[in-house]
Amino acid sequence: MSNYEARLSELGVTLPDAPAPAANYVPSVIVGDIVYISGQVSQGPDGLITGKIxxxxxxxxxxxxARRCAISLLTQVKAACGGDLDRLVRVVKLTGFVNSTPDFTDQPKVINGASDFLVEALGDAGKHARSAVSAGALPFNVAVEIEGIFQIKS
Structure with a gap:
């Protein structure tokens, strides 16, 4: 078990197997020491988390x-690193999309669910740049989708 996975275990989190992409794209692309993770939709043990915030x-x-999206992001990072999450150096940037009503303005509070979790799980390596934006609709009516950029050991 990696050091990061040991910390996740302390938090009561076990990373699931990385799901296959749902369309014609790949879940991650590695360029040098940077891994780009495709958008991860809000999904829990009971299925998709849907609805408009x-x-x-x-x-x-x-x-x-958003916290569930962060868990999925780490799952995809682990898969991109050949199963070795300890290759993760740091979270570089998250872009969070919130399925919300036109008058809703607390998108940053929603995406804090991912940001706070990543710092809690990864310490300083979890601190990152970020964008949090509203979306009139998201695939499958999910509540949140987050994509991420991560630095890894080559």
Missing amino acids: GADLSVEDGVAA
Whole structure:
């Protein structure tokens, strides 16, 4: 078990197997020591987390959905690193998309669910640059989708 996975275990998190892409794209691309992870949609053990923040779901629901996206991002990083999560050097940047009503303005609070989790799980390596934007709709009506850029050991 990697050092990062040991910390995740302390937090009660086990990384699932990385799912295959749902269309004509790859889950990750490595360029040098940077890995780009395709957008990960909010999905929990019981399936997709769906709904529009500000109408169907609360900010707290959105925070939980963003946390699930962060877990999926780490799952994809682990897969991109051949199963060795300790190759992760740091989270560079996240771009978070929030399925929200036109008058909803707390997208940063929602994406904090991912940011806070990554810092809790990875320490300083989890600190990152970030964007948090509203989306009128997301695939499968998911609540949140987050893509990430990560630095890894070559």
